Amino acid sequence: SSSASSEGTPEKIRLDYAYYSPTSLVLKKFGWAEEEFEEEGIEIEWALSQGSNKALEFLNSDSVDFGSTAGAAALMSKANGAPIKNVYIYSKPEWTALVAGKDSDISNLADLKGKKVAATLGTDPYIFLLRAFEAEGVPPKDVEIVNLQHGDGASALTSGQVDAWAGLDPHMARLELESDAELFYRNPDFNTYGFLNVREEFAEKHPDYVNRVINVYEKARKWVQDNPEEAAKLLAEEAEIKEEVAVKQLERNDFSEPVPGEVQREALVEAGKVLQESETIDPEANIEELTDELIDPSFAEETISE
């Protein structure tokens, strides 16, 4: 069932919100989307995404029109034929890094040889880990990667069952604050950005409305930029996390560049290669082409330059 009644005006617009996309929280909180479309009688429906994979499931099953994901997740889904495109960057997050315990003697990647590292297969931290290995010239097979969900990886690290963890915010921020865990390897560029994706069908039928959604997202983004403290408070409240954690998480988000472009393309191509090596993406697939198909900056360019 599509939300489009006819060409032109959609009956309703279905957005997702997610605790990893502070902008979406702000947008939902202030009701700017509702405001924007109220006059035309267009309803706004919100669905909570508990993770990139859920957001993509929602998109693929036509349950939402816009979904927030990590860039790599969108790429993987695209590789499987999902009819989505990325039209907007909600943030450049440094949401993942390599974390070691408080008194750990691990201080760089080379120290990981022969040790256990927790990561969630196929997610950004996992990609981050592999790219870090590549960058530092550490062969991945020298390290035992233990597949754990993000939260479980965090607790495995604190209870000493793994030596390091490819962490994800807000888990990571909380761990830093509460158990003095250390981020021993960071690189914001190895993260794959926060992608706002739209279903292709929606974009084709209602290009104007894509622009207008980007518009309200812009409003939210600017508010976050202008009010970092209140944004942190809001995030803490919505996601039910501590305020300090929220502050830390937000500090690591760069909201300055909303238009997808060459940097994202590069990051995705690199991520795609890593994923192909680990056979998460079909080795035959043409990553560059897929990336080009996925990222469509035209809407954002049009809207934001206005």
Add this chain to the structure above:
Amino acid sequence: MSLQLERVGRTFAGKPAVQDVSFRAEPGEIIGLLGTSGCGKSTLLRAISGLDNAYDGVIEINGKKVNGIQKTTGFMFQEPRLLPWLNVLDNVTFGLEGNREEKQKKAGRYLESVGLAGNEILYPKQLSGGMAQRVAIARALATSPEILLLDEPFSALDAFTKMQLQDLLLEVWRSYRSTMVLVTHDVDEAAYLCDRIIVLRGQPGTVEREIAITESRPRERGSSELAAYKAEILASLDLTTETA
């Protein structure tokens, strides 16, 4: 209703339990079925009732070959088979039709006849063996079936209760003229109640003798006529040739 068995037999897993039984019951006749334990009496009743269709031979009711259960047939099983989740009263009303009150009144009447007035709300687990059997009798009689099959209906009762219930049975018979087939081990009972007695013998059971009791009703218990019949039945049951 008339009932006719023609060369009826039943085999369980290759072993014949009863063979070649033929007899005819005229409408309103009471047939006694006697025989040693395990000779196939209950098996025959099951075949007549329609619960068991895997017999050989032909069973006809009112001249029509039957297959399956007839609504007009009542069966009092060898065990009481009360429904454990129903109390005494509800067990008796189980087979009745009509509105609740009527059913309960009728059931109450029969419960009184079998000497169980005042025990309506007991559950089967609270009954003595004989009481359970009497509830089963009340349940079977209450529906006034046109053909009534009774499998050792009074086996768990003391001598006096038994006599009362035998008379109750005859009373019901007088009102409804049901055709009855009665399995019993009590020769006195058979002589007192039945118009004709089929004696089965052997394993597999076959008909040993058919004894007609022409004595008119009401009969007198312990009369010399009945005693003579009793002797005849006992003689035909005698085990001198067989041990099982």
Add this chain to the structure above:
Amino acid sequence: MSLQLERVGRTFAGKPAVQDVSFRAEPGEIIGLLGTSGCGKSTLLRAISGLDNAYDGVIEINGKKVNGIQKTTGFMFQEPRLLPWLNVLDNVTFGLEGNREEKQKKAGRYLESVGLAGNEILYPKQLSGGMAQRVAIARALATSPEILLLDEPFSALDAFTKMQLQDLLLEVWRSYRSTMVLVTHDVDEAAYLCDRIIVLRGQPGTVEREIAITESRPRERGSSELAAYKAEILASLDLTTETA
């Protein structure tokens, strides 16, 4: 073993089922327990067996007050109570001890005595009513208990099988001198088997009479002495004053 009941009674949910029963059985005595249906015979046996502890009064075995089940007591229940997952042979060996072969031999002997040789591998659901009862008899006798409680053991058997099994019981008694308490509705049977007969009556049941049968064994069925006893028992059972 001797058995003594002193003012034993049992109340179910405020309603007395049996009251004030006292009697004594000397070692090796066979006591008959007679009475109308529902007067508390089975209830008394359950109390003696130790399965029911909630009775009033005192029960003593060999002069010692008992509480709970005695290994030396055997109980044949009013229903066969065969274990449905065991075949006939295994049901009989159920209570026996010793090695497998011995147990099976012993069980086989008793099965033959009750006329069920050749039916060892049948399951309870394949048995006729009387066959099931005979399996239960074999099971109860096979353990040769010192006190044997029998609740209408032959109620589902034809006259001749019944006589055979009565004699089997006496045979067992001759070998082991078990003390027995036998509930029965068959007055002939009581007169033939028992040393003393306790007649219960009423609801709640109370002891109506105690009749000692001094006739020595082996007794002759149908003898005039037994006939006299029978008349006496019947008279004491007579229901002229009560209807339930």
Add this chain to the structure above:
Amino acid sequence: MAKNQSEVSGIFTAGSKSKPSAAKPKNPFTHPLLLGSIFPLLLVVVWEVLSRLEVFPAYQLPAPSVILGTIAGMAEDGTLWGHVFITSYRVLMGFLLGTAAAVVLGSLVGFYKHAEALFDPLIQAFRSIPSLAWVPLFILWMGIGEPSKIAMIAVGVFFPVYLNIVSGIGGVDRKLIEVGKMYGLNMFQLVRRIILPASLPSFLVGLRSGLGLGWMFVVAAELMGASQGLGYLLVVGQNTLAPETIIASIVLFAVIGKLSDWILKKLETRTLHWQDRAAKS
């Protein structure tokens, strides 16, 4: 030991002499409620103590007092009731739906040879598919609204109820069924008046099992775009590394699950009073 259970033990003790077994006075220390609280209390106390001693650090396993505080906080700001209510509602609806489906299919399969051959293999195969595996399929088929959540819970409820119904029907004594047949009951009446009451014990266990599984399936159900509910709370707790939220949701699951089971158990004792059970020692 073998005190017959059909009597009220208080009644006949009045007139009886001091029989130890007959006149057993209620020992206040063995009252079921009291006994039943021993383990939970012990658990909570040990856990609290260990937490205070920092054997479990708070970011791993917060103390019971903290959990209680979390729950109390949710109760105060009102969110608690929303979570509890919406989840209970979903479980209830799913339970009804799943039970209804199980009764219909279970009766068919329990009764008709052909129905068994037709349906049972597929059902048995589906029975071992984990709840999480259903999530994407349900989203696909039914979207992320309330219906898909309720349907998901119904799936969980269905299997144990179905299994117990089929086996319960199979286990009904032929003798009792024959009684029904002799009184001319048709298939439907036979089910209602004989089969159902006779297989009630099995059916009730199925219901209790099914309800338990219904609670378990809530998490999967509320992964489908829920923004409220205990399952949501749990997943959010896991996604935001908030052990106190996780444990609070576990405690709520346990408490509400127990309550709902208690209702079914009451129903069980009510409707099965006719069973001739041996008294427990």
Add this chain to the structure above:
Amino acid sequence: MAKNQSEVSGIFTAGSKSKPSAAKPKNPFTHPLLLGSIFPLLLVVVWEVLSRLEVFPAYQLPAPSVILGTIAGMAEDGTLWGHVFITSYRVLMGFLLGTAAAVVLGSLVGFYKHAEALFDPLIQAFRSIPSLAWVPLFILWMGIGEPSKIAMIAVGVFFPVYLNIVSGIGGVDRKLIEVGKMYGLNMFQLVRRIILPASLPSFLVGLRSGLGLGWMFVVAAELMGASQGLGYLLVVGQNTLAPETIIASIVLFAVIGKLSDWILKKLETRTLHWQDRAAKS
């Protein structure tokens, strides 16, 4: 209709005249195996056709042929057997462990009033906690090795088995228990020789329910640091947004789950042949 089930229907038909019900020839079209395949086949065919017609796009629900290809691919490169083997092993061990615990606790609770008051409330409360909720706790207590995975599966198996045992024991006919008591059986013998066989139908349903739940708990178990197994496959499929991997793992769950259930079902018909059941029509 009411053909007695204790006989072999083929045997006595030889001598009998042509009775429709007695001499019913086996209709080849109603053979159970054939009937049982109708729905699965239909499902697969419809699904394949709809996929080919692109009613289900591949990114949502790949065609059965694609799934088969995925599985065949895994079989070829050998990874399939690893997944299947390790998961089956875990389920088997968890099944044994959970069943053992359920038998011990279930017997205690089924038997002793005090044990019931002591343990049952807590167990009933734990019964509704979802598998995912246990994950962090198990990691905390038992780490991420094999033991915690097996223990997790055992938890799933435990509850239905326990519930069915307790209810089964409660439902054993007092009359039969009394027989055992009269023959001087002690508590242990009573359980082994009377209670267990008498409550076997219920116990077996519990086992089958439990096994099903064991398979369901595999996902939670394999969230704990597994690098192989069907649950791992499922979760990786969900994390990497690969529908063919997800569906392939579902199919494998269904097939292997069905196989394992089939073994228990065989056991059931074997051990319950003594039941006096009505024949199905």
